[in-house]
Amino acid sequence: MAEWTRAQRYQRYEDVDNETLENLQQQVNLSKYRQLFHIQPKTGLLNDPNGLIYYNGLYYISHQWFPLGPVHGLKYWYTYTSKDLVHFSPQGISLRPDTVSDSHGVYSGSAFVYKGELYYMYTANHRDEEWNRVSTQHIAKVHDDGSVEKFPEAVISHPPTGYTQHFRDPKVFIKDDTYYAIIGAQNELGQGRALQYRSQDIKHWEFLGEINTNLDAFGYMWECPDYFNIDGYDILLFCPQGVESDGEHFRNIYQSGYIMGQLDINHLKMNHGDFHELDYGFDFYAPQTFVDEFGRRILIGWMGLPDTTYPSDQDGWAHCLTLPRVLSVEGGNLKQRPIKDLEKLRTNKETALGYANKFTTKLHPYEGKQFELIIDVLENEATEIYFEVRTSKSQSTLIGYNTKSRKLTLDRTDSGYLPENVEGTTRTTTLDTDLSKLQLFVDTSSIEIFCNDGERVLTSRLFTDEDAVGIKTSTESGQAFLKFTKYDLKGEEDEKTISNRGSSN
The missing domain is CATH 2.115.10.20 (Glycosyl hydrolase domain; family 43)
Structure with a gap:
């Protein structure tokens, strides 16, 4: 530039x-990075x-x-x-x-x-x-x-x-x-x-x-x-x-x-x-x-x-x-x-229940570019659990959880184009309690992760290719019994307003 x-x-x-x-x-x-349900500048x-x-x-x-x-x-x-x-x-x-x-x-x-x-x-x-x-x-x-x-x-x-x-x-x-x-x-x-x-x-x-x-x-x-x-x-x-x-x-x-x-x-x-x-x-x-x-x-x-x-x-x-x-x-x-009113944006609810293990790649047939995903950890015998969103053959945004240390890591090493002047490609936080719930809001070029009903939050921009829409789950060893609830989210762009509606005054 x-x-x-x-x-x-x-x-x-x-x-x-x-x-x-x-x-x-x-x-x-x-x-291609314009958001669907976040406030963004008109220019x-x-x-x-x-x-x-x-x-x-x-x-x-x-x-x-x-x-x-x-x-x-x-x-x-x-x-x-x-x-x-x-x-x-x-x-x-x-x-x-x-x-x-x-x-x-x-x-x-x-x-x-x-x-x-x-x-x-x-x-x-x-x-x-x-x-x-x-x-x-x-x-x-x-x-x-x-x-x-x-x-x-x-x-x-x-x-x-x-x-x-x-x-x-x-x-x-x-x-x-x-x-x-x-x-x-x-x-x-x-x-x-x-x-x-x-x-x-x-x-x-x-x-x-x-x-x-x-x-x-x-x-x-x-x-x-x-x-x-x-x-x-x-x-x-x-x-x-x-x-x-x-x-x-x-x-x-x-x-x-x-x-x-x-x-x-x-x-x-x-x-x-x-x-x-x-x-x-x-x-x-x-x-x-x-x-x-x-x-x-x-x-x-x-x-x-x-x-x-x-x-x-x-x-x-x-x-x-x-x-x-x-x-x-x-x-x-x-x-x-x-805020609870965000539920107004929900459409197309999908649910899945099952075990994730070392060989799991898709526990559920989900794909998404703008969505809310709620993951309930019902049982966990795995040493590490991995959740991937916005995946394709070459890209993935990885959320990893270590059961012993309670460390949760957001890794955007393979998340497409990355911002400049940023130290490293991972961010880690140690949870106060065992991981029981993740609530993810994924927009066109961002992710907001709420851990354990608001105990920790991780917010980041993501600049993946448009075909990076996959969602995957796996573990390092052992297995975890998980419940997934996914909603597509309807934003202002659907109403043809977010990009063009801004006043020029």
Whole structure:
């Protein structure tokens, strides 16, 4: 792919002629990697989910967007609405880089309700003549017709003393009728931090200090922080950049995870356990959470990573969002489950029951390109169990489970074209309990694996050939008694909407 110049990366979408935009859209529409039931960019690059909220009977889901190609450049917010978090209606661009403060990009932020009305708080990115970053925090009001009105001035005009211009991604939450904003930051020692602000009127924000987590040397920047409480547990999500890999942990270029415990919001001290990764796959970053209409905490992440080149880049687009996940704390552990409404996408149910052994290749006659597969492990006397999806004569995506160690491995060595700048072709996680269930959501170019009813999740992009549709099972020694339930999944593409419906506004 040709190298993008700075001028190309910071060209305004509004200044590009219609013929160029139409040609790019046609190129993207022809991509064999376009997803069926995931949010993806109409063109260009999608990254962080932003402004997630349930408001007045609708879900609002936005994402960072560079419209003109599969690279990071001048960022906009692109917004969808939904009634069920399964079917989405594009609303087009909601936030544009149209002021001096956000001249070089409308960066990440969150949504909240104040006096019954919807607002966004976001980071504005500006570069001076020497290309020095200037980060400020802004608020915009969302009107009933979907139009957005930015406040005339920044509500937080500079980082506090002792912190650099790596100061972004405000997440607003309400506690005891007070508005708080947690912001990702870097101190002057080059260490990642989470900063806390407070407001009563959303116009004037008081800096309270940094949250004391005792993680003094844990990455050089903490992006996309998020705070919430589930069943009495305070949880702080953040994405530390610059954490070295450690065995099966921290294998991606940047990490995403959480600490859980108790936050003393008045004294800014959090007593917590270890940092845990949210996802053990190859492609997961920048998650954001919100509360749905039923009071559940929902998480959506970016299915991708910065500084990584993907095969779909050649087709003029990159990345998608994960499926929505319901978070819960059970037995002191955070679990993630796919939302139940995804069952609306199910068609063509098939089931099979039987033993898998060393000689098994197809326990079931399944094939699939976009499907949900539930595997129940009813008995297991095997040392290793292997599950393969998206297989052909030359390609396969392998999920292996070692019974003794409880290690589950995702291996995409033979999964077709691979992203560049990625360490290794396997990801491994150790389960807390014996493997009893796998729930797989396989889309045209992705897989999301939920282990043991949400105990672990592994999310990755897959770029196989179109004939890689097989599903296989086998063991290393011994046998396993398994139950398979497979559904084909009907997505938006079936309704001729996902690739072509996006507004050009």
